[in-house]
Amino acid sequence: xxxxxxxxxxxxxxxxxxxxxxxxxxxxxxxxxxxxxxxxxxxxxxxxxxxxxxxxxxxxxxxxxxxxxxxxxxxxxxxxxxxxxxxxxxxxxxxxxxxxxxxxxxxxxxxxxxxxxxxxxxxxxxxxxxxxxxxxxxxxxxxxxxxxxxxxxxxxxxxxxxxxxxxxxxxxxxxxxxxxxxxxxxxxxxxxxxxxxxxxx
Amino acid sequence: xxxxxxxxxxxxxxxxxxxxxxxxxxxxxxxxxxxxxxxxxxxxxxxxxxxxxxxxxxxxxxxxxxxxxxxxxxxxxxxxxxxxxxxxxxxxxxxxxxxxxxxxxxxxxxxxxxxxxxxxxxxxxxxxxxxxxxxxxxxxxxxxxxxxxxxxxxxxxxxxxxxxxxxxxxxxxxxxxxxxxxxxxxxxxxxxxxxxxxxxxxxxxxxxxxxxxxxxxxxxxxxxxxxxxxxxxxxxxxxxxxxxxxxxxxxxxxxxxxxxxxxxxxxxxxxxxxxxxxxxxxxxxxxxxxxxxxxxxxxxxxxxx
Numbered sequence: 236x237x238x239x240x241x242x243x244x245x246x247x248x249x250x251x252x253x254x255x256x257x258x259x260x261x262x263x264x265x266x267x268x269x270x271x272x273x274x275x276x277x278x279x280x281x282x283x284x285x286x287x288x289x290x291x292x293x294x295x296x297x298x299x300x301x302x303x304x305x306x307x308x309x310x311x312x313x314x315x316x317x318x319x320x321x322x323x324x325x326x327x328x329x330x331x332x333x334x335x336x337x338x339x340x341x342x343x344x345x346x347x348x349x350x351x352x353x354x355x356x357x358x359x360x361x362x363x364x365x366x367x368x369x370x371x372x373x374x375x376x377x378x379x380x381x382x383x384x385x386x387x388x389x390x391x392x393x394x395x396x397x398x399x400x401x402x403x404x405x406x407x408x409x410x411x412x413x414x415x416x417x418x419x420x421x422x423x424x425x426x427x428x429x430x431x432x433x434x435x436x
Numbered sequence: 437x438x439x440x441x442x443x444x445x446x447x448x449x450x451x452x453x454x455x456x457x458x459x460x461x462x463x464x465x466x467x468x469x470x471x472x473x474x475x476x477x478x479x480x481x482x483x484x485x486x487x488x489x490x491x492x493x494x495x496x497x498x499x500x501x502x503x504x505x506x507x508x509x510x511x512x513x514x515x516x517x518x519x520x521x522x523x524x525x526x527x528x529x530x531x532x533x534x535x536x537x538x539x540x541x542x543x544x545x546x547x548x549x550x551x552x553x554x555x556x557x558x559x560x561x562x563x564x565x566x567x568x569x570x571x572x573x574x575x576x577x578x579x580x581x582x583x584x585x586x587x588x589x590x591x592x593x594x595x596x597x598x599x600x601x602x603x604x605x606x607x608x609x610x611x612x613x614x615x616x617x618x619x620x621x622x623x624x625x626x627x628x629x630x631x632x633x634x635x636x637x638x639x640x641x642x643x644x645x646x647x648x649x650x651x652x653x654x655x656x657x658x659x660x661x662x663x664x665x666x667x668x669x670x671x672x673x674x675x676x677x678x679x680x681x682x683x684x685x686x687x688x689x690x691x692x693x694x695x696x697x698x699x700x701x702x703x704x705x706x707x708x709x710x711x712x713x714x715x716x717x718x719x720x721x722x723x724x725x726x727x728x729x730x731x732x733x734x735x736x737x738x739x740x741x
Contacts, residue, residue: 323654337650345617345722346630350711352650353686356657361707363619363628411621413724414576 322365325372326355333375334387343371343405367408374400451544454492457556457565458485459503459528460547466502466540477538481505484525484534484555485547486569497541503528503555504535518597520730523568525555534565536572576727578616581625585700586729589614589692592665593731607669607688612636612715617726626706632726633689633712640685640714641678653683660687665695685712 320328330340330351337348344351344364354360360368378400380386391399398406461482468477479502487498503525506514511531514522522533534555556565578586596605613634620628660668660683668688675681690710697705 342719345719345725346709346711347713347717349650349682349686349713349717350709353653353657353711356652356654358657358686358690359707359709361619361628361630361709363707364630364709365707409721413721414622414727 321357322360322368323355323357325368326351329368329372329375330355332383332386333371333390334383334385335390343367343401343408345408367404371404374404451495451498451548452493454485454495454498454544454547455489455554456485456487456492456569457525457554457562458547459483459525459553459555460485460500460550461503461553462550463500463542463547466500466538466542468538468540477502477540479503481528481532483540483542486534486536486539488566492544495544497543498547499539500542502535502538504533505529505531506533507531513597516597517568518594520568520571523565523572524561525565526561527554527557534568536569571730575730578727578729579622579625579627581701581704582616582627585696585704586731588695588699589729590731592692592695602666603669603673604666607672610636610639614729614731615718615723615726616729617722620706625704627704628706629708630726631689631693631708631710631729632718632722633685633710634715634718635685635712637715640712641681656680656683657687660684661690663687663691665691682712686710688712 326340329335330337333340335343337351340351341348344367346364350358354364354368375386375390378386378389380389390401393399393402459482463483464480465476465478466483467474469475481503483500484503485492485498486501487495492498504522506522510519510522513519514533515524515530521537522535524530525532525534532555556562592604593608596602596608599605600609611633615632615634617630617632618627619630660671663671665688668684668691672681672684672688675684689712693708693710697708
């Protein structure tokens with residue numbers, strides 16, 4: 236499982252913010268959590284963790300210290316030290332820098348465009364959406380492009396399988412099966428392996 | 437009430453004359469299995485078929501519920517859908533209902549020799565009857581602690597249902613459905629929720645069409661956040677600015693949920709989003725990943741009379 240990295244340095248301000256995020260996320264998520272301090276080389280090479288979060292259930296803790304990580308394995312949702320921002324700031328930045336509309340952002344999060352706009356104005360987010368926000372911010376930071384329009388094109392460009400980075404992002408959110416399956420009725424009606432009485436009922 | 441002759445006896449292939457919502461006034465009791473054995477549940481007003489019509493016409497056995505006559509305030513509460521264990525049978529009278537808590541099976545051969553009348557007539561009544569049965573039996577079983585967490589909202593909804601002309605009552609009445617999505621799954625608490633207030637059609641203003649025209653509303657949000665839900669409802673009912681109305685609605689919904697957070701059990705809900713959505717904007721994806729919170733059906737079952 237990919238570790239969920241909350242903090243990447245031991246610097247005070249960032250770490251304080253990260254502890255809050257860690258607490259919120261640890262309460263709801265089962266990902267292994269590494270807090271700090273980590274190496275400085277995120278994004279540029281190997282890094283290590285030297286301390287696991289003592290507040291996380293030991294069952295979920297993973298000691299990553301002994302394992303050198305490469306750039307590829309580093310989760311991308313790490314807030315930048317030099318640019319501490321609130322969640323609403325992050326949402327505004329995302330809207331301005333990604334080139335995506337409120338409507339598109341809403342679809343990525345599974346909420347209405349108005350809801351994303353309210354997040355940008357300080358209305359609270361739940362922990363899952365907060366986690367997704369940082370992932371998306373990091374994704375936007377990582378794509379090529381000097382302008383929002385260029386970044387938008389990069390985000391929407393399909394790879395060799397025809398899926399864009401935003402498709403992949405959304406796929407993760409939709410990984411669980413929906414609890415209601417109205418569309419399945421149509422599929423069942425077309426399923427010739429089913430008992431005809433079932434199809435016709 | 438005009439009796440319709442039933443089909444002939446011994447139709448082994450089913451009962452093509454039978455429909456959901458058919459009432460059999462002369463069937464005066466149903467068998468109920470009790471600790472002492474099979475007992476008779478008296479049904480002096482008869483029974484009504486709840487099996488779906490396309491199943492009933494082929495069935496040898498169908499499910500029926502007692503028909504009951506309600507009195508007093510029970511009639512208005514049940515008619516407005518606020519006591520989901522009862523659903524109206526308008527062709528029998530405005531105080532006549534199907535009592536969905538008690539169900540028994542009857543052979544269609546027996547029904548074929550009984551007088552039959554319709555309990556529902558128009559397409560709307562037929563659909564409403566079917567929907568009420570679905571609501572009763574297909575609703576999602578929220579974890580008990582989640583139901584307890586939403587109790588303050590249920591209490592307020594029921595209080596305002598009795599005061600429909602107050603600003604908060606009017607405002608509450610404009611909410612079509614409250615849908616809950618557990619973003620971290622329902623496997624175990626604490627849960628991470630998205631709570632969507634899906635409004636009735638035409639309640640939310642069309643508002644700003646241009647996506648980029650959304651402005652800075654932090655000051656307005658901060659102002660509304662300091663108000664109670666009843667005060668927000670008063671302001672909302674007197675307001676005309678479309679964008680401001682949306683902020684008021686969002687603040688109203690959040691104030692209601694804040695009440696649950698303050699009064700409900702702790703360590704059940706870890707965090708939540710609250711959104712107010714026009715039905716034209718609520719996606720099928722959101723619908724499939726959420727469950728309706730039935731404010732009038734969160735408490736435990738009760739025995740039908």
